[in-house]
Amino acid sequence: MTSSDTVPGHKRPIDREALRRKYAEERDKRLRAxxxxxxxxxxxxxxxxxxxxxxxxxxxxxxxxxxxFAFIGGGFAGLVTGARLVEAGVRDxxxxxxxxxxxxxxxxxxxxxxxxxxxxxxxxPLLEETGHRPTEKYAHAPEILAHCQRIGRHxxxxxxxxxxxxxxxxxxxxxxxxxxxxxxxxxAFTAQFIGLGTGPLxxxxxxxxxxxxxxxxxxxxxSRWDYAYTGGDPLGAPMTKLADKRVGIIGTGATAVQCVPxxxxxxxxxxxxxxxxxxxxxxxxxPIDPQWFASIATPGWQQRWLENFTANQAGGxxxxxxxxxxxTDLARRIRERILTIPKGERTREAMLAAFEEADHEKMExxxxxxxxxxxxxxxxRKLKAWYRQLCKRPCFHDTYLQAFNQPNVHLVDTDGKGVxxxxxxxxxxxxxxxxxxxxxxxxxxxxxxxxxxxxxxxLVGRDGHRLSDHWKGGMRTKHGMHVHGFPNAFIVQPTQxxxxxxxxxxxxxxxxxxxxxxxxxxLDRGAREVExxxxxxxxxxxxxxxxxxxxxxxxxxxxxxxxxxGQDTGLAGRLAVGYPAGASAYxxxxxxxxxxxxxxxxxxxxxxxxxxxxxxxxxGPAAADDAPVGYEPVQLGG
Numbered sequence: 001m002t003s004s005d006t007v008p009g010h011k012r013p014i015d016r017e018a019l020r021r022k023y024a025e026e027r028d029k030r031l032r033a034x035x036x037x038x039x040x041x042x043x044x045x046x047x048x049x050x051x052x053x054x055x056x057x058x059x060x061x062x063x064x065x066x067x068x069f070a071f072i073g074g075g076f077a078g079l080v081t082g083a084r085l086v087e088a089g090v091r092d093x094x095x096x097x098x099x100x101x102x103x104x105x106x107x108x109x110x111x112x113x114x115x116x117x118x119x120x121x122x123x124x125p126l127l128e129e130t131g132h133r134p135t136e137k138y139a140h141a142p143e144i145l146a147h148c149q150r151i152g153r154h155x156x157x158x159x160x161x162x163x164x165x166x167x168x169x170x171x172x173x174x175x176x177x178x179x180x181x182x183x184x185x186x187x188a189f190t191a192q193f194i195g196l197g198t199g200p201l202x203x204x205x206x207x208x209x210x211x212x213x214x215x216x217x218x219x220x221x222x223s224r225w226d227y228a229y230t231g232g233d234p235l236g237a238p239m240t241k242l243a244d245k246r247v248g249i250i251g252t253g254a255t256a257v258q259c260v261p262x263x264x265x266x267x268x269x270x271x272x273x274x275x276x277x278x279x280x281x282x283x284x285x286x287p288i289d290p291q292w293f294a295s296i297a298t299p300g301w302q303q304r305w306l307e308n309f310t311a312n313q314a315g316g317x318x319x320x321x322x323x324x325x326x327x328t329d330l331a332r333r334i335r336e337r338i339l340t341i342p343k344g345e346r347t348r349e350a351m352l353a354a355f356e357e358a359d360h361e362k363m364e365x366x367x368x369x370x371x372x373x374x375x376x377x378x379x380x381r382k383l384k385a386w387y388r389q390l391c392k393r394p395c396f397h398d399t400y401l402q403a404f405n406q407p408n409v410h411l412v413d414t415d416g417k418g419v420x421x422x423x424x425x426x427x428x429x430x431x432x433x434x435x436x437x438x439x440x441x442x443x444x445x446x447x448x449x450x451x452x453x454x455x456x457x458x459l460v461g462r463d464g465h466r467l468s469d470h471w472k473g474g475m476r477t478k479h480g481m482h483v484h485g486f487p488n489a490f491i492v493q494p495t496q497x498x499x500x501x502x503x504x505x506x507x508x509x510x511x512x513x514x515x516x517x518x519x520x521x522x523l524d525r526g527a528r529e530v531e532x533x534x535x536x537x538x539x540x541x542x543x544x545x546x547x548x549x550x551x552x553x554x555x556x557x558x559x560x561x562x563x564x565x566g567q568d569t570g571l572a573g574r575l576a577v578g579y580p581a582g583a584s585a586y587x588x589x590x591x592x593x594x595x596x597x598x599x600x601x602x603x604x605x606x607x608x609x610x611x612x613x614x615x616x617x618x619x620g621p622a623a624a625d626d627a628p629v630g631y632e633p634v635q636l637g638g
Contacts, residue, residue, distance in 0.1 A: 014360050026386040027558045029416030030276060035559075035567035039205040039443070042221075045213055046206060049221050049441075053228070054110065055100030057164045062186035067094045067160065069519065070181055070191035072167050075104015077197025077492040077508045079151045080125050084516035086155045090523070094160040094191070096167055096183065098456075102157070103148040104199070105445075106141055108223040109255070110234040112262035114141035117254060117396055118503045119323045120288070121302070122309045125505045128302045130154050133293050137325075138285045138396075142234050162187065170194065171460035172487065177528040179488065192528070193519055196459070197492040197508075207250060207443050209419050209427075216424040219439040222255045229438070232266075239266040246435060247271070248412075248427055250419060251442030252278055257395045259442070264403040271410050271434050273427060275418040276392070276558055279366050279385040281326045283396035306506050307587070314500055314583040326396050327502045330389055333358035348548055359388045373401040382413040391557035444561065461486035474572035478540040478601050479590065481511055482532035490515045496544055498586040499578025510587055517594045518602070527604035536601030547580040 032038055042049045068090055071078040074097030082093045099107040116123045120134035127134070130150050135143060152158050162183070169182040178190045204223045206212060220226045227233055231241035239262065247267040249256055252274045263270050304322075311318035312328040321328050337354035338346065367384045374380035383401065385392075403409050412429050414420075420428045426436040459467035465485045470476060477483050480496035492515070494500060494507040522530045559565045569576070579586035593600065602608075 014364060016356075016360060019360060022386050023388070023558075024556070026416065027556065030559050032559065032565065034208075035565040038208045038565070040208050040212070042204060042206060049204065049206065049224060051224065052100055052164070053224050053226060054107070055164075057100070060185070063094075063162065063189045064187070066178070066190045066192075067092045068191065068523075069093045069193045069195065070179065070189075071095045071195040071197060072170070073097065073104065073195075073197030073199070073492075074099065074102045074148075074152075074161065074163070075106070075197060075199065076125055076148070076505050077104070077199060077511070078102075078195070079148060079155075079157065080505075080508050080512035081195050081197065081490075081492060081515050082157045082512075083126055083129070083151060083155045084512040085519060086157070088516040088520040090516070090519060091156070092160065093157065094162065094189075095157055096162045096165050096181075098164065098166045100163050101145075101149065102152045102161070103145045104197075105223075106144045106148055108204075110141055110145075111222045111225045111255060111259045112232060112234070112236065112239065113258040114234070114255075115139060115258065115285075116144060117283075117394075118327065119309070119325055121305050122323060122503055123505055125509050126151055126154075128297070128300075133290065133297070134288055136285055136287055138283060140236075167457050169460075170457055172462055172489075174462060177488075193488045193490070193522075193530075195490045195492055195515060198456075199493055199504075204441075204445055205443055206441055207418065209250075209422050211422040214424050215422050215426075215436075215439055217426075217437045217439060219441070221441045221443070222251075222259065223445070230266075232262075236262075239263070242267040242438070244268050245437040246426075247438045247440065248273060248434060248436040249440040249442050250427070251444065252276065253442065253444055254278070254393055254395050255444065256442040257397050257400045260409075261397075261399040261403045263440075264406050264409045267408065269408050269410065270403075271412050271427075271436065272404075273412045273414065273419050273429065274382070275414050275416060276560070277383050277385045278392065278395040279363065279387075279389050280383075280395045280397050280400055281366050281369070283326075283398050285398065306503075306509070307584070309503060310498075310500060310506060310587065311584050313502055314498075317584075326394060330358065330362050330394075333362060356388075359390075363387075363389055370401060373405075375405050379404050379411050382411055387558040390562075392560045392562060459486060459489065461489070474570075474575035476537055476541050476575070478532045478537050479514070481514065482537070482602065484532050484534045484537040487529040487531035490518075494578065495576055496540070497578060497590070498583040500583040506583075506587075510590055514590060514594055518599065521597070521599065522604060525604055529603075529605050531603050532601055533603050533608065540601070541575065543580065544575055544577055547577040 040046060069085055071081055071093065074095045078095045078097070079102060082095055085093050101107055115138050117138065119137055120139040124134060124139060124144060124147050132147055132150060162185070165187065166184045167181060168184055169180070171180050173180050173190070178192050179194045180190055182188050204221045206221070218229050229241060230239040232239035242263070243266060245267055246269045247263055248271040249260065249263065250273045252272060256272065257278055257280060260272055308318055308320070308322045309328065312321050312323070313331040321332065334355050337358050338351050341350050341354060363385065366389070370380045370383050374383060383404065404411055412434060414429050420430065423433060426434045427439065461467065462485045467483065467486065470483060470485060475495060477491065477496050480493060481490050483489065483491065492508055492511045494504060498507050498510070500507050518530055557563050579589065
């Protein structure tokens with residue numbers, strides 16, 4: 001498409017050079033030298049923001065026993081891994097969770113309107129195994145939390161779980177070939193194997209705004225929603241206690257997009273403080289028809305849906321789109337454009353150009369949507385996102401933009417600068433104080449900070465080697481899961497695996513399946529240790545460095561957690577990637593790796609699993625020259 005071509009359904013042409021300049025200008029406004037350091041940790045005087053408002057801590061006696069498998073984290077990662085282990089006959093699985101129940105981010109995120117932004121059929125794991133039918137295409141938080149609890153009950157994971165418990169020390173005992181685990185509740189127990197599922201969406205952060213601790217009104221973070229103050233509940237009851245309140249919310253990402261419409265219904269005045277607008281596309285949520293669901297829920301249905309979503313959205317070659325949502329729409333546009341390029345001319349540059357053309361069209365449609373919904377022209381102008389859609393987490397909602405047509409809702413756009421300071425009485429933007437009774441921080445979670453900071457502990461492996469030291473120059477693993485020097489330990493997260501960020505649970509489901517197969521094999525062989533060889537880890541890291549890089553979330557994107565707030569992280573950033581051939585290819589590869597039973601790259605009790613010398617264990621197939629373009633950007637590693 002040339003600069004004079006038009007967007008389908010729209011009359012005005014796209015001036016691509018002007019659009020690139022606009023994107024760069026908006027990015028430059030928001031670049032900050034302090035990067036992630038601009039945010040505050042919730043410790044010291046801010047520790048109160050971490051209090052659990054949902055369940056009290058139940059006293060219990062410390063644990064001093066031994067389990068076969070201990071998993072740190074009771075979200076999807078711990079649940080799916082625990083489920084697969086139980087299916088494999090490993091029943092003494094202990095999940096350690098800092099919250100009061102299973103759920104992970106879905107335990108904490110109970111703000112009004114919270115729901116998944118990837119379709120329930122592929123987002124909610126183990127639906128087929130537990131027999132649950134999602135009620136909506138995009139399930140709301142209470143249903144997702146209830147499903148997490150359903151998984152826990154179905155697989156007996158409650159029996160051995162430790163809630164409101166945080167690991168403080170996790171170290172390898174070489175003499176006894178097991179892990180020593182100590183917690184803040186006085187527990188001191190051991191485990192033969194451990195899993196770490198302390199992902200990026202459980203440690204909330206606060207914006208480092210001067211005066212943030214001086215506010216005299218009521219304040220809380222969206223991950224600890226204070227219904228005692230607002231009224232209402234997670235099920236959607238009106239927040240009637242806000243009827244006489246001036247409420248401010250800082251942040252306009254996915255959380256704010258979901259809760260702003262609910263605040264708009266009940267607050268006397270609502271002020272939405274915006275540094276960077278989100279792209280907000282159509283969600284078109286709807287109930288799932290039971291008869292239709294019964295017609296598609298044949299054996300293996302969810303795995304087919306998972307594979308189809310990934311094949312449509314991240315480097316596959318699907319011929320149909322089962323999910324049909326905003327994620328697959330953009331991916332389909334990109335793929336269709338790439339396929340118009342003759343195969344012999346399908347260079348990286350040509351694919352990048354096709355990607356840009358499709359994205360420009362999509363973002364013009366999203367910006368035009370703002371104009372069609374928001375009545376005030378100046379407000380509409382400020383709500384438009386000027387970056388590629390996947391530079392930041394895409395949002396989908398059917399009532400967020402409409403909320404700005406209400407007379408009690410005020411957009412306070414900071415032109416990329418953010419709130420200037422907070423006073424005892426409110427928030428200051430461009431020298432003007434906005435008086436507030438309540439201040440809500442929709443400032444998200446820590447992403448891209450070092451693993452030890454997010455987990456609350458440092459993994460201490462063989463010979464006292466620390467994970468923080470092993471990852472000082474960037475994440476080093478095989479499959480994103482195995483780390484040399486840390487036997488019997490499995491890390492469950494997407495980076496250096498499929499890196500499918502649009503649907504993280506798919507990564508976790510495959511990791512859980514892989515872990516269960518390895519643990520079962522170790523137990524059947526009588527092996528007390530399983531560890532990736534140094535050679536296999538090095539080979540996998542070298543393979544990661546052949547990845548084409550991020551299609552989005554790079555230096556030319558507006559700052560956000562997808563690109564480490566616009567900061568160049570050097571080698572660490574280059575290693576925060578996925579399988580070079582794409583997510584679909586990775587899932588195919590890891591399935592074959594599991595099924596082979598050779599476990600190439602791993603050593604059981606010091607012997608290469610395949611029976612071959614460890615120094616020739618392979619890392620898996622590399623990317624083909626014409627591999628589909630992938631665009632999964634976020635860093636989860638150290």
